[in-house]
Amino acid sequence: MSYPVPDARFPVYCAIVFVLLKLTEAQAMPSDLSTLDLATINAAHEVIVDALRSRCCEWEQESADATADGRLSNALMFQHWAFAADLLASFIGTEFSVLFTQALNARFGVVPETRRSAADQLLDALTIEVASQQPTPN
Numbered sequence: 001m002s003y004p005v006p007d008a009r010f011p012v013y014c015a016i017v018f019v020l021l022k023l024t025e026a027q028a029m030p031s032d033l034s035t036l037d038l039a040t041i042n043a044a045h046e047v048i049v050d051a052l053r054s055r056c057c058e059w060e061q062e063s064a065d066a067t068a069d070g071r072l073s074n075a076l077m078f079q080h081w082a083f084a085a086d087l088l089a090s091f092i093g094t095e096f097s098v099l100f101t102q103a104l105n106a107r108f109g110v111v112p113e114t115r116r117s118a119a120d121q122l123l124d125a126l127t128i129e130v131a132s133q134q135p136t137p138n
Contacts, residue, residue, distance in 0.1 A: 052086075
C-alpha cells in the first residue's frame with residue numbers, strides 16, 4: 001500500500017496565514033473597539049482554536065500510526081505539522097484574547113497600562129492562553 005508523503009511546506013503555510021491575519025487586523029480593525037461584539041469574538045476564538053487543536057490531535061495520531069508502520073519520514077512530517085498547528089492555535093488564541101481585552105477595555109473606558117511594553121503584554125496573554133489549555137490537577 002502506498003502512503004502519501006506529507007507536504008513539508010505546511011509550517012510555512014501556517015506562518016503565512018499568521019502574517020496575513022496580522023496585516024488584515026492592521027487594515028480592517030475599526031477605530032472604535034467598543035463596537036465589536038464580544039460574543040462573536042469569543043465564538044470565533046473557540047471555533048478556530050478548537051479546529052486547529054483537533055487537527056493537531058489527528059496529525060499526532062497519524063504520526064503514531066506512521067511510526068508503527070515504519071514510515072519514519074512521514075511520522076516526522078506529521079509531528080512537524082502537529083507542532084505548527086498547535087503553535088498557530090496558540091498565536092491565534094492569544095490574538096483573540098488581546099482583541100477581546102481591547103474591546104472590553106474600550107467598552108468600559110479602561111485605559112491600558114502604558115508602562116509595560118507590547119511584548120510584555122503579549123507574553124502575558126500567551127501565558128494565560130497556554131495555562132488555560134493545561135489540565136486541572138486532581
